[in-house]
Amino acid sequence: SAVISQKPSRDICQRGTSLTIQCQVDSQVTMMFWYRQQPGQSLTLIATANQGSEATYESGFVIDKFPISRPNLTFSTLTVSNMSPEDSSIYLCSVDFPGTGHTEAFFGQGTRLTVV
């Protein structure tokens, strides 16, 4: 299994500011994923973070708004830039790790962001 430490766990931010979320994994992993989960909604993938290359963004998400760093195989950051109230959400980092007969997704504890 994988243990993921994500911080901050929550924050309240002023619109127009930026917040950087950190994710630390206790094992080396090739890919790390960043998701957003809005109230009552499912997880939406923002981007895939690969070590040594630029992150791959999903439709509707751009690097200027959600810059990602992946300096090594155990760490990644997601920045939510120039925040607006619409960015209020839970942000989750995730890794895939081999299980018994399958690959299991493990998640950080999530960052609950409120933009005022």
Added chain:
Amino acid sequence: RKEVEQDPGPFNVPEGATVAFNCTYSNSASQSFFWYRQDCRKEPKLLMSVYSSGNEDGRFTAQLNRASQYISLLIRDSKLSDSATYLCVVNGGGSYIPTFGRGTSLIVHP
């Protein structure tokens, strides 16, 4: 059509009841199927994988029907602690990235 669709919730059941959730997926090439549980204000955690032959883990039974492209989760003898959101997750079919359903909320009351 959404890639993964789940029963709308919430399901509100008494303790001891049996409850079933269904989930349909659109990509017929999908290869891996899971049920995750997400407690309020917590991250999702794997509940069980879903195999073609079906699988059972205590009070929980998961079934896969590839022909009709749906997955089910059956919970017997519901406990108060089963109250949570259950996420259907589908993987494979040309993508290594799992696709999540929006979740079904279960509330078990005394």
